[in-house]
Amino acid sequence: MARFKFRTGAWLGALLLTAAALTACSGGSSGGGSAKGDPAKPVDLLKWAGPGPVVTLDGSVAGDAASMDGIYLASGQLTRFNADGKPVLDLAESVDMAKDGLTATIKLRPNLKYSDGTPITSEDFQYAVERNRKGTGASFVATIKSVDVVDDTTAVAHLKGPDPDFLTWLAERGTQLHPKKLIESDPDYWKHPVSGGPYMVDKGWTPGSDVFRAVENPNYPKGPMMAKAIEIRSVPDAASRVLQVTSGELDAAIDLPLSSKDNFPAEVKTSYAGVGGTNYVVANETLGGPFANAKVRQAMSYAIDRKSISQKAFFGLQPASTSPMFNCGDLCERDLLPEKGARDVAKAKQLMQEAGYANGFDAEMKVSSGRGGWQEAAVIVAQNLADIGIRVKVTPVDEGQHFSSITKQNYQLFFTGGGGKAQSTLSQMLNTGDFWVKATGWTPPAEAAEVMQRTASELDPAKRREAYTEAQKIWMDAMHVIPVTERIQLNASRVSPNLLVLQVKNDQKVIVQTVAEAKQGLKAGSL
Incomplete structure (x- = not known):
């Protein structure tokens, strides 16, 4: 063996x-x-x-x-x-x-x-x-x-x-x-x-x-x-996935609406758990204009009502984000977002004024049409942003367009999600050339590379946690990727x-x- x-x-x-x-x-x-x-x-x-x-x-x-x-x-x-x-x-x-x-x-x-x-x-x-x-x-x-x-x-x-x-x-x-x-x-x-x-x-x-x-x-x-x-x-339509696994046309279905968890017959077993990830609002800086301004992105983060999105779009099963990173155990310090991620419209408006966008602007936000709760969450985000003058049109796209649009930078805003291991998530957010850095067009500061080296190689648990916290703070200053709720996935089999x-x-x-x-x-x- x-x-x-x-x-x-x-x-x-x-x-x-x-x-x-x-x-x-x-x-x-x-x-x-x-x-x-x-x-x-x-x-x-x-x-x-x-x-x-x-x-x-x-x-x-x-x-x-x-x-x-x-x-x-x-x-x-x-x-x-x-x-x-x-x-x-x-x-x-x-x-x-x-x-x-x-x-x-x-x-x-x-x-x-x-x-x-x-x-x-x-x-x-x-x-x-x-x-x-x-x-x-x-x-x-x-x-x-x-x-x-x-x-x-x-x-x-x-x-x-x-x-x-x-x-x-x-x-x-x-x-x-x-x-x-x-x-x-x-x-x-x-x-x-x-x-x-x-x-x-x-x-x-x-x-x-x-x-x-x-x-x-x-x-x-x-x-x-x-x-x-x-x-x-x-099967892009989430309701159709529910019906097909209920009828036996499918043996299993993935990424179902959280609202359906108690609606299956006895022979269909459901499971839901964290996927090691977060739902985000991401901003494309390559277009220039307001989304290239860090204060605008920070204002958006303050304006988003994470608790409301958790309750209304995800039935309370997806907890509101309180830090940029999802809860990855001892490595990830919690409650790093200002006010633990609570909404602060006054602070958001102040940042919009400092950025030169006190009167707001128009924008489009894309969202996958096939993911349970994502469209509902995107609509709530749009309503939140309207309170600080950002007038957002929500555009659902199919799953194929979703990934293609992000990688080709064919978007202004995207409501999306990510999942995976803690270190790979941080790398995608902060390492030059990695996925979300490339997709948003953000330029990491000089210190990011050194911090990321320590998150990857530090063997002392306390020192590695410190490096993770430093990395999250760099992420918060940029807010090129805005955390909204931690991701839960419902599956049925x-x-x-x-x-x-x-x-x-x-x-x-x-x-x-x-x-x-x-x-x-x-x-x-x-x-």
């Missing part, structure tokens, strides 16, 4: 809990795979739906939830998240960290092959890191200085500093494994990629189509899978939660059970 290997060293104390989880035989909950009958009897097809389609399987350009689900299921990963959000070994046989925390030797399992028979090599990891440096997966490789290929199954990652989250990054889309030669030789590779993961894309899939279908990858080392095929369907895990702790990562896990009564992702 493969295990995560450590050399002893005091700096590794911050990683001990993760290390304990990172074995190929970690435990899991008891229970079967299929919803009825033999819990270890495979099912032919699992169908679930979210608000949008799988538009790409390239982790360096993806950002929408459906695409990321497709990526995690149909891509090779060195480690893979279990149901508790901990990384367990997958295609890596071992990861050996040096005493000083500056190098990690990664050894692949022997004789690994992609779904087409192409060998999986350590060069593919090196290539993944370099491809993602300027992509949407940049935050996941930000602490890796370089990768040396020792041989076909061994790579050495050189880090910029000790990284308590390094094992997590090996499970993220920024390090998804695909063959360098095929990517570089085929301009259409991402329409029909090979896979090192549990599933491979079925023939005939078109990016952005209503149904993404993938079938079991016979070369996946942890297979066979309990579901021989999966379908991720695009007709099948065993062991067969299909729809959400891991503080993130959305769909996991499907293996036959080996089902035979041992373990939840998906345990082995």
Whole structure:
């Protein structure tokens, strides 16, 4: 059995809990795979739906939830998240960290092959890191200085500093494994990629189509899978997703209106939990004008009634933001926003006057039409901003337009959301070239890079918390991304939660059970 290997060293104390989880035989909950009958009897097809389609399987350009689900299921990963959000070994046989925390030797399992028979090599990891440096997966490789290929199954990652989250990054889309030669030789590779993961894309899939279908990858080392095929369907209308899982047309549905949580029949089980993220109002500075003025953005933050949005749009289940970061435990100090995020219209008007916009201005705010409660929240934000003279037209867009519009900077304001690990969220907000910095056109101050280095590499918990607080204060001064409420996602399923895990702790990562896990009564992702 493969295990995560450590050399002893005091700096590794911050990683001990993760290390304990990172074995190929970690435990899991008891229970079967299929919803009825033999819990270890495979099912032919699992169908679930979210608000949008799988538009790409390239982790360096993806950002929408459906695409990321497709990526995690149909891509090779060195480690893979279990149901508790901990990384367990997958295609890596071992990861050996040096005493000083500056190098990690990664050894692949022997004789690994992609779904087409192409060998999986350590060069593919090196290539993944370099491809993602300027992509949407940049935050996941930000602490890796370089990768040396020792041989076909061994790579050495050189880090910029000790990284308590390094094992997590090996499970993220920024390090998804695909063959360098095929990517570089085929301009259409991402329409029909090979896979090192549990599933491979079925023939005939078109990016952005209503149904993404993938079938079991016979070369996946942890297979066979309990579901021989999966379908991720695009059902933009949230009410339709509720109806389809209620009727049995779908096995599961993701990102449902929080108001529907008590309206399902007994055979449909719901779950809701934080996705490790926040709903935001983001402002595009590249257009110039009022949104390029930090005081205008700060005024908007003061004007937003977070508690009202929490209660009216999200039924009190999504708590009002009190800090820029979501509640990420000991790392994230709470109540950092002025007045703990409470509304202060007088202060907002004062800032608008200081910025030269006492008479306000007109603006448009886009919002995804398929996410539960988002349109209602956007309307309340617009009403709040009207009180300080910002006259906002709310424009719903479908899920595909949502991500495209943000990445192409084709917006003035956007009501949107983000989710993920704490360090990657901070990186996206404050690191030059990372996702939200690039999407909003904001220029981080000089001190941001140094602070972000400390948030990534500081091993003393108290000092790392201090760095996180400094980073949040830089974010508050800019307010290029305005926190509104912490994100909660409601999912519903007709099948065993062991067969299909729809959400891991503080993130959305769909996991499907293996036959080996089902035979041992373990939840998906345990082995």
